Amino acid sequence: MSQPPRPMRITLCPGGPMLIRGAAVVEAEDGTLHETTRPVSAVCRCGATSRAPWCDGTHQLLAGKART
Amino acid sequence: MRLPSPRGPLGERVLTVLRGEVREVGDPGAAVIEVPDQRACDDDALTLWVLHELHYRGFEDVSEEWEWAPALMGVRWLLEHELEERLRVRYADARVPVADEVTRSLATLTATHEGPSLARHLQRNASREQALALLRQRSLYHLKEGDPTSWVIPRLTTRPKAALLEVQFDEYGDGDPARLHHEMFARGLETSGLCSAYGHYVDEALVPVLEQNNAVSMFGLHRRLRGAALGHLAAFESTSAVPSRQLAQGLTRLGFPPEMIAYYDEHVEADAVHEQVVVRDVCGALVQEEPGQHEEVVFGAWTCLDLEARTATAMLARWDAA
Ligand code: FES
Numbered sequence: 001m002s003q004p005p006r007p008m009r010i011t012l013c014p015g016g017p018m019l020i021r022g023a024a025v026v027e028a029e030d031g032t033l034h035e036t037t038r039p040v041s042a043v044c045r046c047g048a049t050s051r052a053p054w055c056d057g058t059h060q061l062l063a064g065k066a067r068t
Numbered sequence: 069m070r071l072p073s074p075r076g077p078l079g080e081r082v083l084t085v086l087r088g089e090v091r092e093v094g095d096p097g098a099a100v101i102e103v104p105d106q107r108a109c110d111d112d113a114l115t116l117w118v119l120h121e122l123h124y125r126g127f128e129d130v131s132e133e134w135e136w137a138p139a140l141m142g143v144r145w146l147l148e149h150e151l152e153e154r155l156r157v158r159y160a161d162a163r164v165p166v167a168d169e170v171t172r173s174l175a176t177l178t179a180t181h182e183g184p185s186l187a188r189h190l191q192r193n194a195s196r197e198q199a200l201a202l203l204r205q206r207s208l209y210h211l212k213e214g215d216p217t218s219w220v221i222p223r224l225t226t227r228p229k230a231a232l233l234e235v236q237f238d239e240y241g242d243g244d245p246a247r248l249h250h251e252m253f254a255r256g257l258e259t260s261g262l263c264s265a266y267g268h269y270v271d272e273a274l275v276p277v278l279e280q281n282n283a284v285s286m287f288g289l290h291r292r293l294r295g296a297a298l299g300h301l302a303a304f305e306s307t308s309a310v311p312s313r314q315l316a317q318g319l320t321r322l323g324f325p326p327e328m329i330a331y332y333d334e335h336v337e338a339d340a341v342h343e344q345v346v347v348r349d350v351c352g353a354l355v356q357e358e359p360g361q362h363e364e365v366v367f368g369a370w371t372c373l374d375l376e377a378r379t380a381t382a383m384l385a386r387w388d389a390a
Contacts, residue, residue, distance in 0.1 A: 013344045038238055042341045050313070055340040057309025063179060 017042035017055035028053040069267040070129050076111025077104050090133040101143050113278035116147040120285040125266055148286050155371050164370050170355040170362050174347050178306040183377030187311030190318035204269040205277050210253040211266050214239035219288030220297045225357050231349035235342045256328035276378035295361035299368030302346045308339035
């Protein structure tokens with residue numbers, strides 16, 4: 001018996017990326033398509049990553065700047 | 069791996085015993101290890117590292133029977149007890165703030181902890197020899213990356229366990245041996261002209277490097293320290309993505325082979341994910357289910373950052389680059 005597919009869970013992390021669990025194709029701002037390659041992927045939400053559309057941790061540095 | 073060279077009288081005694089045969093307790097030939105009163109910290113650190121390694125891959129020149137031999141348990145207990153004491157005293161002295169939510173405690177800690185950065189030095193200034201020396205120091209941990217944390221799995225309740233496995237599965241390559249992180253590091257070492265044999269460079273390991281390895285093994289091997297183990301992992305993952313990018317840039321600048329760069333490249337995206345999952349879903353869930361573990365998580369996280377800062381200080385001083 002096949003089960004109806006479960007809706008994908010997407011998690012918004014405060015001050016950080018959006019987590020996607022499972023396979024997905026992300027369309028970047030420039031229209032290019034990027035397939036996920038790992039079970040959980042982090043999509044950049046701060047706009048400062050060097051590996052768009054994926055988060056590369058740079059949001060931490062932005063948070064640091066905002067504090068000082 | 070073969071036994072390393074001892075660094076003092078305690079190491080000499082323990083290694084001599086390990087080269088012999090295991091005897092039953094009460095057997096007149098059974099080993100008794102007397103611990104000298106005056107000991108140096110590198111003797112202790114190396115000896116404890118050897119005792120812990122019996123639980124991982126062991127040594128070619130040591131019988132597998134030794135792993136749980138009663139003759140060793142007393143020494144291991146004492147060395148672990150003293151290490152934990154030392155770490156707890158340092159932690160208490162640092163007066164690390166604890167927030168009402170563990171996710172906030174961890175975010176504040178990783179954002180405000182100060183220490184010299186080896187990754188930044190490598191990115192901009194390090195020579196090729198310095199980069200190789202750093203890779204040799206890192207090899208002690210990176211060749212068993214993920215393993216110490218795996219000891220913790222059976223000690224957890226459902227939610228933190230499921231979340232931890234999500235991270236560990238990725239550490240172990242998502243089912244693809246070629247993407248297993250310690251295998252990627254091994255390939256990076258080989259293509260860089262270094263030896264990828266497990267534990268090969270232990271004889272040159274600095275004390276804080278041995279202590280970092282010992283702390284993470286001790287946290288993993290004691291159920292009592294499960295919170296510290298997960299806190300350590302949280303700090304490790306939260307301070308990995310940006311430095312990994314700097315290391316990848318530094319290694320590219322120095323002309324290292326793509327396999328070595330790929331290891332750090334992989335950690336940029338992987339650890340950006342792991343950070344979120346470990347902090348929120350692993351540590352957050354652990355503390356919701358076991359509120360008493362909050363401070364333990366912070367202790368483990370602070371220990372990770374402190375020992376990394378000590379490692380960086382020692383390496384940079386050696387290179388006169390502080
Ligand atoms: S959200 Fe992480 S780099 Fe933008």
